[in-house]
Structure formats: C-alpha cells, structure tokens
Amino acid sequence: xxxxxxxxxxxxxxxxxxxxxxxxxxxxxxxxxxxxxxxxxxxxxxxxxxxxxxxxxxxxxxxxxxxxxxxxxxxxxxxxxxxxxxxxxxxxxxxxxxxxxxxxxxxxxxxxxxxxxxxxxxxxxxxxxxxxxxxxxxxxxxxxxxxxxxxxxxxxxxxxxxxxxxxxxxxxxxxxxxxxxxxxxxxxxxxxxxxxxxxxxxxxxxxxxxxxxxxxxxxxxxxxxxxxxxxxxxxxxxxxxxxxxxxxxxxxxxxxxxxxxxxxxxxxxxxxxxxxxxxxx
Amino acid sequence: xxxxxxxxxxxxxxxxxxxxxxxxxxxxxxxxxxxxxxxxxxxxxxxxxxxxxxxxxxxxxxxxxxxxxxxxxxxxxxxxxxxxxxxxxxxxxxxxxxxxxxxxxxxxxxxxxxxxxxxxxxxxxxxxxxxxxxxxxxxxxxxxxxxxxxxxxxxxxxxxxxxxxxxxxxxxxxxxxxxxxxxxxxxxxxxxxxxxxxxxxxxxxxxxxxxxxxxxxxxxxxxxxxxxxxxxxxxxxxxxxxxxxxxxxxxxxxxxxxxxxxxxxxxxxxxxxxxxxxxxxxxxxxxxxxx
Numbered sequence: 001x002x003x004x005x006x007x008x009x010x011x012x013x014x015x016x017x018x019x020x021x022x023x024x025x026x027x028x029x030x031x032x033x034x035x036x037x038x039x040x041x042x043x044x045x046x047x048x049x050x051x052x053x054x055x056x057x058x059x060x061x062x063x064x065x066x067x068x069x070x071x072x073x074x075x076x077x078x079x080x081x082x083x084x085x086x087x088x089x090x091x092x093x094x095x096x097x098x099x100x101x102x103x104x105x106x107x108x109x110x111x112x113x114x115x116x117x118x119x120x121x122x123x124x125x126x127x128x129x130x131x132x133x134x135x136x137x138x139x140x141x142x143x144x145x146x147x148x149x150x151x152x153x154x155x156x157x158x159x160x161x162x163x164x165x166x167x168x169x170x171x172x173x174x175x176x177x178x179x180x181x182x183x184x185x186x187x188x189x190x191x192x193x194x195x196x197x198x199x200x201x202x203x204x205x206x207x208x209x210x211x212x213x214x215x216x217x218x219x220x221x222x223x224x225x226x227x228x229x230x231x232x233x234x235x236x237x238x239x240x241x242x243x244x245x246x247x248x249x250x251x252x253x254x255x256x257x258x259x260x261x262x263x264x265x266x267x268x269x270x271x272x273x274x275x276x277x278x279x280x281x
Numbered sequence: 282x283x284x285x286x287x288x289x290x291x292x293x294x295x296x297x298x299x300x301x302x303x304x305x306x307x308x309x310x311x312x313x314x315x316x317x318x319x320x321x322x323x324x325x326x327x328x329x330x331x332x333x334x335x336x337x338x339x340x341x342x343x344x345x346x347x348x349x350x351x352x353x354x355x356x357x358x359x360x361x362x363x364x365x366x367x368x369x370x371x372x373x374x375x376x377x378x379x380x381x382x383x384x385x386x387x388x389x390x391x392x393x394x395x396x397x398x399x400x401x402x403x404x405x406x407x408x409x410x411x412x413x414x415x416x417x418x419x420x421x422x423x424x425x426x427x428x429x430x431x432x433x434x435x436x437x438x439x440x441x442x443x444x445x446x447x448x449x450x451x452x453x454x455x456x457x458x459x460x461x462x463x464x465x466x467x468x469x470x471x472x473x474x475x476x477x478x479x480x481x482x483x484x485x486x487x488x489x490x491x492x493x494x495x496x497x498x499x500x501x502x503x504x505x506x507x508x509x510x511x512x513x514x515x516x517x518x519x520x521x522x523x524x525x526x527x528x529x530x531x532x533x534x535x536x537x538x539x540x541x542x543x544x545x546x547x548x549x550x551x552x553x554x555x556x557x558x559x560x561x562x563x564x565x566x567x568x569x570x571x572x
Contacts, residue, residue, distance in 0.1 A: 015379045022374060023388050026451070030391070032414045033403050049417045091298045098295035102288065110296055117307045119560060121508040123529040124549040127536035128313030129306065151306040154299055183291065212396040214511050219537065228396045232515055245406045252399045259394045267387045270394075274452070275459040 030256060036249035037061070041237070044245055060250035068234065068247070069225075070254070077226040080142060080217075081210040084149035085203060092154060092202075093195065096161035097187060101170065111162075118155045122215045133220055140221045148216045153206045160273075164198035165191075201273040204266050208259070227255050311553070318546035325540060336547035346548060348523045349531040356442060356527060357506040363446045364453045364502055365495060371454035376461050386455075393452040401515035404444045405431065415440075434524040437517055441525050445512055453502060460494035461487070493570050500563045507556055528552055 032051070036044060037060055039053035064070040099111050129148075130139070138144030172194070176186040192199075214228045225233070231251045237244040263270065321332045340346045375386055392400070407414040408430035419426045430436045464487065472482040510529040513519055519526030519534070526534070532552065536545035 012379065015377045016381065018374050018377070019379070019381050019385050022371065023385065025447075026388050026391060029403065029407065029414060029447075032407075036406075045412055047411055047417070048420060049412070049414065091302070094295040095299040098292045102292035104289065104292070107292060107296065110300060114299065114303060117303050119504075119557070120307045120311050121504075121529070121553070121556065123508050123510055123532050124314055124553045125307060125310035126533060126549075127542050127545055128310035128317065130537075131542075132305070132310060132313075147302060148306060151302050154303060158299060183288075208394050212394075214396060214398045218514075219533070228398050231399055231402055243406050243409075245412075248402050248406070252403055255399050256395055260391060263390050263394050264387055267383070267390060270390055271386065271455065274393075274455055 030260075033249045033252050033256065036245060037253045039246070041246040060246045061254075064247060064250055064254070068230070068251075070251075073225050073227055073230050074254075076224055077211070077228075080145050080149060080224075080226060081207065083142075084146050084153070084210050085206050087146065088150040088153050088157060088206065089199065089203065091150065092157040092161055093192060093199075095154075096158045096165055097191060099158070099162045100165035100168075101173075114155050114158060126215075126219055130219055140223055142224065145217060145221055145224065148220055149210050149213060152213060152216065153209055156209075157202045157206060160202050161195065161198055164195060168194050201269050204262075204269050205273040207262070208270075211255075211259070227251070231255065314546045314549050314553075317543050318550045320543040322541070322543040324542065329543075332543075336544050337551070339544070340548055340551065345523050345526070346528075346531060349526045349528045352438060352525060353507065353528040355438060356445070356509070357503055359442045360445050360449075360506055361499060361503055363442070364450055365499060367446065367450055368453040368457055369491070369495070371450065372457035372461055375454060375458050389451040389455065391451075392448050393455070395448070397448055397511040398515045400444060400448050401512045404440065404516050408440045431517055432521050434521060437521055437525050441512060441516060444516065445506070445509070448512075449502070449505075453498060456498050457491065457495060460491050464490045493567065496563070496567050496570055500560060500567065503563075504556060504560060507552070507559075 032049070035051055035053065038056045038058065039050070040055055040057050040059065043050065043053055043055070061070075095114075099107060133139040133144050138147070168191070173186050173190055176190045177183075181190065212228065217224070217226045217229045218232075221229075231248060234244045234247045234251065237246075318336055319331060319333060321328065321330045321335070323329075371389070375382070375389060406412070408416075410416055410427060410429035413430075415430065416426060416428065428436060430440045468486050468490075469482055472486060477485065508529045509527055510533065513525050513527050513530050514533075517525045519530050528548065529552070532545050532548050535541045535548065539545075
C-alpha cells in the first residue's frame with residue numbers, strides 16, 4: 001500500500017478519543033458496581049465516592065452465601081437455564097428440520113403461527129398464564145419454569161436454524177438414504193452435525209436470553225429463586241434509602257462477571273448471532 | 282425425496298412439541314385475556330360477573346391508566362429518538378478502522394448481555410443525590426451540584442429513559458453496523474472521485490442506504506419499549522407517585538397486586554391492539570421504503 005497516504009495523526013487520535021469515551025461510559029459504571037461490592041457498607045456512605053475502598057472486604061459476598069443462600073440460587077439458575085437451552089434446542093431442531101424440508105400448506109400455516117405468536121408480549125398473557133399454571137400444578141416448579149423459558153427462545157431458534165437448513169442441500173440426506181440410512185438416523189448423524197455452527201450461535205444467544213429472563217421467574221415462581229429475581233429480593237437495610245447497596249452490588253457483580261467473561265470469549269459468535277437474527281429472543 | 286405420505290406424518294410429529302408449547306404459553310392465555318376483559322373479577326370475594334365493555338370505558342377515565350399511557354408514549358418516543366440518533370453515531374464509531382476495533386465491539390456488547398434488572402437496581406443507587414455515581418460524576422465539573430433524580434417526576438422520567446438508552450443503545454448500534462457493512466466500498470470511492478467529502482457521502486449514501494434497515498429495527502425496538510417492564514419495576518417501582526409506571530407495569534400491578542384481573546385484562550387488550558395496529562402500519566410503511 002505504498003500509494004496510500006499515511007493516515008494523519010490527528011485522525012487516529014480522534015478515533016481513539018471517541019473509542020475511549022464510549023468505553024468509559026460503559027465500563028465506568030461496571031467498575032463502580034464492583035468497587036461498591038468490596039467496600040464495607042459503612043464506607044459506601046461517603047461523598048465524593050472513593051473509587052478504591054480504604055478497607056476492601058468480601059463481607060458482602062460472605063453475607064450472600066451465608067444468609068441469603070447464594071449457592072442454591074446459582075444451582076437453581078444453572079439447572080433451569082441449562083435444561084431450557086438443551087431441551088429447547090432439541091425441540092427447535094425438530095421443528096426447523098420439518099419446516100425446511102417439508103413444504104405443505106399446513107406447515108406453512110404452522111410457521112406463520114409460530115412467528116405471529118412472537119408478537120404476543122409477556123405482559124398481555126401474564127395473569128391467565130399464571131392461573132393456568134396454578135391449575136395444572138406447574139406454578140413454582142422446575143418443569144413449569146423450564147417450559148416457559150423454552151417457549152421464550154423457540155421462535156428465534158427455529159427461525160435461525162430453518163434459515164441455515166435451507167442452505168444445506170437435501171442431496172446430502174438423499175445420499176445417506178441411498179447408503180441405507182433411516183430417517184431419524186440421517187437426521188441425527190447427518191443433518192445435526194452439519195448444523196453445528198448455527199447450533200453454537202443460537203446456544204450462546206439463548207444462554208444470555210435465559211440468564212437475563214426476569215419476567216418469567218418473577219411471576220411464575222416463588223420458592224425457586226434464580227439470580228435475576230434474587231437481586232430484587234435482598235433483605236432491606238435500615239438506611240433512609242431502603243437499598244441494600246452493598247448486597248445489591250455484590251449480587252450484581254456475581255451476575256455480571258460470568259457475562260463479561262462469556263462475551264469476551266464468544267464475541268465473534270454473538271455478533272454473528274445478533275446479525276443473523278436481529279432479534280432478541 | 283420427502284414427498285411421500287409417510288413423511289407427512291413425521292413432519293407433523295416433529296413440529297408438534299414446538300406448537301404445543303407455544304399454544305399453551307401464548308395463544309391460550311391471550312384468548313383468556315380477551316375473554317376476561319369483559320368480566321368484572323374480584324378474586325377475594327369470589328365475584329365473576331359479565332360486564333361487557335365496562336372495563337374499557339372505565340380505563341379511559343382512570344387517571345392512573347392515563348398517566349401510564351402518557352409516560353409510555355414519552356418513554357418510547359424519547360428513547361427511540363435517542364436510539365436512532367446516537368445509535369447511528371455509535372455504529373459509525375464501531376465501524377472505524379483502527380487498532381482498537383475488536384475490543385471496542387466487545388465492550389459495546391456488554392450492556393446488551395446483562396440483565397436489565399441488575400442495571401436498573403444499580404441505577405436506583407446511581408441516581409441517588411448523596412452517594413450515587415451520576416451526581417459524583419457531575420460534581421467533578423460542578424462541585425455544588427445537588428439533585429435527587431428519582432423523587433421528581435421529570436428527572437425520574439429522564440433517568441429511566443437514560444438507563445434504557447445505556448442498556449439497549451449499544452445493541453441497536455450493532456444492528457445498524459450490520460447494515461453499514463452491506464454498503465459497498467465502491468460507492469464511497471465513486472463519490473470521492475466525484476468530489477464528495479465525508480459529510481456529503483454520509484448524507485447522500487450512508488443515510489439513504491441505511492433507512493430501510495433502521496426503519497425495520499425501529500419497529501422491533503419500539504415494540505420492546507412499549508412492553509418494557511423490568512426497568513421501572515426495579516428502578517422506580519413506578520414512582521414518584523405513578524409518574525414512571527409504564528403501561529406494562531400498570532397491567533401487572535392491577536393483575537397481581539390489586540387482583541383486578543378483569544380490569545387488568547382490559548388494559549392488556551388495549552395494549553395488544555395498539556401494538557398490533559402499530560406493527561401493521563409500520564410493516565406496510567417499511568415495504569414501501571425502497572432506496
């Protein structure tokens with residue numbers, strides 16, 4: 001690239017300046033949450049804010065483990081999110097395969113129905129769904145929550161997988177059939193492995209969607225407590241603001257830290273997933 | 282290969298689990314919502330009485346519902362203007378070719394990946410007058426600044442919109458960025474040869490090429506804003522008074538706290554019809570925009 005002018009230094013500085021402002025606006029609040037979580041609760045009431053505490057402590061975290069039952073909540077969250085992603089994936093692959101390979105009027109209607117149901121907001125169905133779950137004894141059960149979490153990720157997942165499958169030639173499955181492969185054998189051993197990149201992408205996006213789900217556990221569970229609802233139910237402090245900020249920040253950071261690591265590791269797949277779907281579940 | 286009759290049965294068996302789950306979690310309850318919106322239900326007294334459209338007549342005279350609708354409009358319009366203007370700016374920043382591009386994109390993904398409820402809980406403290414992050418930051422520049430954001434109507438509303446932007450603007454920008462990357466470099470080169478500067482090519486190439494993409498994105502983002510719930514639940518609980526109670530928050534309060542399930546259903550029906558109408562209108566508008 002000898003014929004290209006070297007970029008003027010001012011332009012480079014300008015770009016870095018803009019980038020630093022954006023990074024600061026996003027990272028500084030997160031830093032503040034972290035600092036608050038390791039600050040003794042007495043020191044939190046200081047102006048100006050100390051961006052490094054005089055006596056850093058893990059007391060808030062210990063309190064969460066000993067008195068708030070943090071570990072069982074992490075366990076509940078892991079079970080619900082993990083099973084929802086797994087079962088949701090199986091259900092979605094089946095449906096996406098059917099939609100991509102069989103073209104009948106009835107199935108076209110079924111796709112239309114699935115997509116249209118995406119337009120129904122949680123809040124419009126909340127109360128009848130709550131009453132329904134109670135009547136079938138699924139309220140506040142793992143099964144009930146997992147079904148609802150799956151329901152939330154199904155349309156997005158089916159859409160992405162179906163688009164991907166449309167580009168996978170049927171001829172691969174045909175040659176598998178000629179080689180004596182049965183229908184389900186061919187689905188499991190031929191088609192699913194071909195889907196792997198798309199599966200990875202939806203898995204990652206669904207993980208974030210499920211982990212961030214707040215509406216479902218808030219209204220359809222009570223005893224089972226996942227992390228996203230637990231942060232709103234911490235024991236109140238008797239300060240005039242009724243915000244247990246020491247505990248909220250610690251709990252917040254416990255939720256945020258894995259997400260930061262996760263995003264850093266899977267940045268490329270997440271970008272692809274977001275751009276492919278343009279939908280947030 | 283899959284044309285035979287035997288396969289048609291298999292096809293339906295494969296889609297059945299997905300269909301059953303969606304029917305029971307969305308279709309059945311929304312039909313119920315429409316049905317009970319015509320009833321007066323008092324769960325505690327065990328009253329369930331058909332009242333026709335009375336709930337609907339009542340809700341348009343209920344000052345709480347009207348306040349909620351008003352703030353929802355302000356929230357959606359304010360937030361969307363911010364999303365579009367700042368979102369395009371941020372997308373351009375993310376598109377800059379410089380050494381920090383990859384790490385900047387990773388940082389920008391973070392707010393999207395975090396639960397709104399965590400951000401909203403933190404915001405409750407961040408907007409506190411004495412010990413919050415926001416005023417501490419303002420005091421770097423103006424040491425005498427004092428304002429308790431969340432106890433005054435206008436500043437509380439502003440704060441809610443600002444937090445919503447912090448959380449979702451980066452996501453919007455990434456989707457605009459996806460659109461930006463479809464514009465071919467040759468167009469910019471051709472414009473450069475014709476003597477267009479960077480501002481001219483932004484106005485004459487980038488904006489028109491992005492318009493359809495941004496319109497479609499805005500439809501989705503508007504729909505999500507109309508049903509926003511987490512942010513005010515965790516950040517303001519609808520306060521001060523009822524001034525930041527978004528319509529979704531109003532529906533759940535009526536349904537789960539006040540136990541007026543019939544009345545709550547009627548508000549939900551209005552909400553749903555408004556959304557359906559809006560998405561139909563904007564989808565047909567989006568079809569017409571063709572650059």
